[in-house]
Amino acid sequence: MPEPAAGKPAVPAPGILPRRTERLLLRPFRHEDEADVLAYRSREEVVRYMPADPLSEGAAHAFVAERLQATQIAADNDRIILAVEHGGRVIGDVLIGTGQLADRQAEIGWAFNPEYHGRGLATEAARELLSLAFGDLDMHRAWAQLDPRNIASARLCERLGMRKEAHFVQDMWFKGEWRDTAIYALLAAEWRESSVARSMSERHR
Numbered sequence: 001m002p003e004p005a006a007g008k009p010a011v012p013a014p015g016i017l018p019r020r021t022e023r024l025l026l027r028p029f030r031h032e033d034e035a036d037v038l039a040y041r042s043r044e045e046v047v048r049y050m051p052a053d054p055l056s057e058g059a060a061h062a063f064v065a066e067r068l069q070a071t072q073i074a075a076d077n078d079r080i081i082l083a084v085e086h087g088g089r090v091i092g093d094v095l096i097g098t099g100q101l102a103d104r105q106a107e108i109g110w111a112f113n114p115e116y117h118g119r120g121l122a123t124e125a126a127r128e129l130l131s132l133a134f135g136d137l138d139m140h141r142a143w144a145q146l147d148p149r150n151i152a153s154a155r156l157c158e159r160l161g162m163r164k165e166a167h168f169v170q171d172m173w174f175k176g177e178w179r180d181t182a183i184y185a186l187l188a189a190e191w192r193e194s195s196v197a198r199s200m201s202e203r204h205r
């Protein structure tokens, strides 16, 4: 017997964006975001483990333009890419991507301005991303891939309750060297359980 919602297209209900958290606003990109995005995406340390090169001033307009339309998951290979705003500035970006919609697998990713690291802001944004993926888009599994040397990103996955499921050795030629790939993942049922546990512990604080 097929799983009840299997194959259900993850067409989002209207009004699921933007998202507010305690300290953040997650919203679609706008053209005036270019300067804020350049402030972190142009830094070598930010893109070190990402496929992108440091963003140049000349490429910032196209970078934002490409992301303006990534606001819904309604067809195979769609992506939602959101600017993460804090105190009126874009301090990072997050994404949910899908392959075949019917598989209900959400790849998630993030990049934040180093000036805002170490305060739990990426964790807060990524938790909201999971809520969007599971709560609104009815995804079955969320997963992230990263270079295992990217300790900050691996720790973020662990804070989200994701499980390390794989470590592929030298599976990718990346920026002039063979690199490993780690895969972290979380199932919708696990997310529901941990959300209930977290809200209960917050209520008892």
Ligand SMILES: CC(C)(COP(=O)(O)OP(=O)(O)OC[C@H]1O[C@@H](n2cnc3c(N)ncnc32)[C@H](O)[C@@H]1OP(=O)(O)O)[C@@H](O)C(=O)NCCC(=O)NCCS
Binding pocket: 045, 046, 047, 049, 050, 109, 110, 111, 112, 113, 116, 117, 118, 119, 120, 121, 122, 123, 124, 145, 146, 147, 150, 152, 153, 155, 156
């Ligand atoms: C991955 C990345 C987003 C993680 O950033 P981060 O600052 O470590 O993550 P957070 O904002 O969630 O902050 C967590 C840190 O703040 C601390 N912290 C402080 N207050 C906190 C709070 N209220 N909640 C959670 N953590 C808090 C945590 O202890 C943690 O520090 P630790 O790792 O030393 O234990 C960041 O390193 C980044 O943008 N890297 C470049 C882009 C990149 O590589 N992207 C991934 C490609 S796969």
